[in-house]
Amino acid sequence: MDLSLSLQYAVIAMLVVASAWVVLKKQFPGPLRRARIALALPLLREGSPNWRQALGRWIAPAGSVVNGRIAGKDCGGCDGCG
Structure with a gap:
């Protein structure tokens, strides 16, 4: 396969992933937040x-994990609390 064609496929793949991430953040903030917490908690163990x-702190949504505890289940991640 030609190098330029491979480069085009790589750029398109990165754009598709970025677009999917934006859609997830906008349309499904609650489930995305829960998934990020579920991924981050095992990494943050003492x-x-x-x-x-x-890596766990990078994955975790802001304000969701403090000292190994998860923010309240009603928290939507809007950061309106503080």
């Missing part, structure tokens, strides 16, 4: 290596 905890 005794995990620093790189795993940093």
